[in-house]
Amino acid sequence: MQYRQDSMQEIRFDMLALTRGQIRLARYGSLLGMLLIVFLPCSLIPRLWPGGVFGLDSLIVSVLLSAVLWIGCGILLLALFRGAAMASPWQQQELQQLFAEFPELHAYRDRVSALGRGFTVGEHETLMAWPAMKASIADDLDSET
Numbered sequence: 001m002q003y004r005q006d007s008m009q010e011i012r013f014d015m016l017a018l019t020r021g022q023i024r025l026a027r028y029g030s031l032l033g034m035l036l037i038v039f040l041p042c043s044l045i046p047r048l049w050p051g052g053v054f055g056l057d058s059l060i061v062s063v064l065l066s067a068v069l070w071i072g073c074g075i076l077l078l079a080l081f082r083g084a085a086m087a088s089p090w091q092q093q094e095l096q097q098l099f100a101e102f103p104e105l106h107a108y109r110d111r112v113s114a115l116g117r118g119f120t121v122g123e124h125e126t127l128m129a130w131p132a133m134k135a136s137i138a139d140d141l142d143s144e145t
Contacts, residue, residue: 087124
């Protein structure tokens with residue numbers, strides 16, 4: 001499998017095609033958003049509620065709100081970007097062994113190869129579940145007859 005470092009090369013997800021520049025912009029934009037989550041509540045809440053809420057100082061409320069938003073958005077971003085991360089070399093090797101065992105997956109391998117990129121972590125997890133899914137389908141078909 002060959003990897004190209006062309007900056008205008010498109011990376012295709014199932015319904016979305018992004019160039020490397022757009023992915024870089026999304027990464028930096030999410031980082032900027034996470035920084036704003038820290039600083040905006042600390043600057044706005046003391047002006048909006050100078051006396052605080054529930055007997056807490058406004059600065060403590062703004063820091064707590066920043067922490068809750070930071071954790072929530074961080075978990076969301078982690079979930080979104082984890083599946084789109086490139087699979088490690090040993091995961092790529094596992095997939096090559098899977099393709100050797102199951103020739104019906106060659107079309108998917110060719111499709112990813114045509115995109116000019118390796119497999120993502122989400123694709124690795126999905127494809128590694130194929131043997132169990134195939135066995136389950138075979139069991140269901142056997143039980144119907």
